[in-house]
Amino acid sequence: MRQLVTTMIRSLFVLLFLVAACSGNAPDQETVPGRWYTVAQVESGAALYQMHCAACHAADGSATAEWRTADADGNYPPPPLDGTAHTWHHPLEVLDNTIANGGITFGGVMPGFAEVLSSDDRMAVIAWFQSLWPDDIYERWHSIDERQ
């Protein structure tokens, strides 16, 4: 009898464990606290960024410290996307448009990625570089974005 009870209690624990493991979101589908994006978006964005953007904006998003200085042809170098430049002034929609259509549309030299990156891909890339931003910069961006 005692053994039966022990076995039943053990089975109950196993069952509870399985229920707990199956319910609840996978951790990477959860929103990063205080941010709009999920861990999964940051992860896929990191890979896409390294493939398509790192050549110009640097692997860590730091790009060109002298991003305010135009070259001899009047073109500006790639600005940092890591929160140290002014990327945070642009709402999500503007960031998305810049990545989709490039800077060429506003007299710049950055190519557009609409053919290469889907809307989800572009959101993931934005999530990745925003994950580099300190909270105060993110908050300032967030209040600009909300006003849109």
Ligand code: HEC
């Ligand atoms: C060939 C170099 C090059 C590549 C590749 C490139 N960029 Fe750019 N990017 C630039 C330049 C240069 C600018 C400044 C505006 C211009 O001249 O078009 C810029 C501007 C930007 C801006 C506007 C930043 C601001 O502060 O206004 C964003 C956002 C951006 N790039 C994101 C990306 C992302 C994301 C990728 C990859 C999908 C990427 N860029 C790939 C060169 C590049």
